[in-house]
Amino acid sequence: MTSGALPSQAATLPADWRDLLALTKPRVxxxxxxxxxCGMLAAPLLPPLALGFTAxxxxxxxxxxxxxxxxxxxxxxxxKMRRTARRPLPAGRMDRQTALHFGVGLSVFSVLLMxxxxxxxxxxxxxxSILFYVFVYTVWLKPRTAQNIVxxxxxxxxxxxxxxxxxxxxxxxxxxxLFAIIFLWTPPHFWALSLFVRSxxxxxxxxxxxxVSGIAHTRRQIFLYSLPMAAVAxxxxxxxxxxxxxxxxxxxxxxxxxxxxAAVLVNRAAEPARMAPEKRLFAYSVIYLFALFGAxxxxxLLAW
Amino acid sequence: MVSPEDEIIRKRQRERARIMALLLGAFVVLLFFITxxxxxINW
Numbered sequence: 189m190t191s192g193a194l195p196s197q198a199a200t201l202p203a204d205w206r207d208l209l210a211l212t213k214p215r216v217x218x219x220x221x222x223x224x225x226c227g228m229l230a231a232p233l234l235p236p237l238a239l240g241f242t243a244x245x246x247x248x249x250x251x252x253x254x255x256x257x258x259x260x261x262x263x264x265x266x267x268k269m270r271r272t273a274r275r276p277l278p279a280g281r282m283d284r285q286t287a288l289h290f291g292v293g294l295s296v297f298s299v300l301l302m303x304x305x306x307x308x309x310x311x312x313x314x315x316x317s318i319l320f321y322v323f324v325y326t327v328w329l330k331p332r333t334a335q336n337i338v339x340x341x342x343x344x345x346x347x348x349x350x351x352x353x354x355x356x357x358x359x360x361x362x363x364x365x366l367f368a369i370i371f372l373w374t375p376p377h378f379w380a381l382s383l384f385v386r387s388x389x390x391x392x393x394x395x396x397x398x399x400v401s402g403i404a405h406t407r408r409q410i411f412l413y414s415l416p417m418a419a420v421a422x423x424x425x426x427x428x429x430x431x432x433x434x435x436x437x438x439x440x441x442x443x444x445x446x447x448x449x450a451a452v453l454v455n456r457a458a459e460p461a462r463m464a465p466e467k468r469l470f471a472y473s474v475i476y477l478f479a480l481f482g483a484x485x486x487x488x489l490l491a492w
Numbered sequence: 493m494v495s496p497e498d499e500i501i502r503k504r505q506r507e508r509a510r511i512m513a514l515l516l517g518a519f520v521v522l523l524f525f526i527t528x529x530x531x532x533i534n535w
Contacts, residue, residue, distance in 0.1 A: 201497075201500060201501060201504065202501060202504045202505055202508060203504075204504055204507075205504075205507055205508055205511050235529075236529035236532060236533065237529075238522070238525035238526050238528065238529040239526065239529050239530075241522075242522060242526055245522075304526075305526050
């Protein structure tokens, strides 16, 4: 952690609730909640509505806690990047201690409530995902290595597994494959973004792959990662874990992903303004994950 | 005479207190439904 030379005008004012909400990174949370919900709905047995709702709420609160702790730790880095400079801490609208207490409080509360409402295996997985995101990704890997996203991606891959375990109380092959899909999806998703905001990362001293290894290498890696990701995304169908609705949707969606990754591979532009293929892949990757998990749930509902 | 800064502080405190009250109320309702669901499972 770097000590605080941030604007302190807000230090005497109580934080506005909208800024507390912004600390939780609501947009990131929506994908986390959706994948967690799909993991739960894909399970062979569903919990009572109140317990299912609580499990998803806990996943959301845990993700919110992670977001707050991430922003608390990276406040000075955020201040150096255009994309993040207007967040509550770098903009000086909140003091750091509030963000720390808020993040720790949300995280602890989410784990305890998950354990009490569903089962302690789901709570343990939630705790591991939070600790992994904060300590392994944010504190250890992100400022040190270009592989930060590769290993750190595991943190974002937990929600469908947690959703499944909250419903069933056990870990099975399908949720592990869902974990693997998000794990392999994360590097091309973030590397596509980091290509067109490369100067931001360089200015903040974050060793993202395009900053450390160059643009051409990153484009190759994006394409290479999209291949095993596509294979793992389709795998549940031939393995007999899902039906053809998911299998066909996964095949078509993954083909689109690989095609867009190929367009990134052949692009030679170095200026962000000419990185349309990278921007397209980044936007598509978000839709891809929503659509893939949506197809999984549709497949389950049609099978019942 | 209340200074403009005190006014902002009180406004934010009021808003946060209101939201905290709503969240606590929702939490009580949630605990009620969790309890009912747990009783249903154990039957």
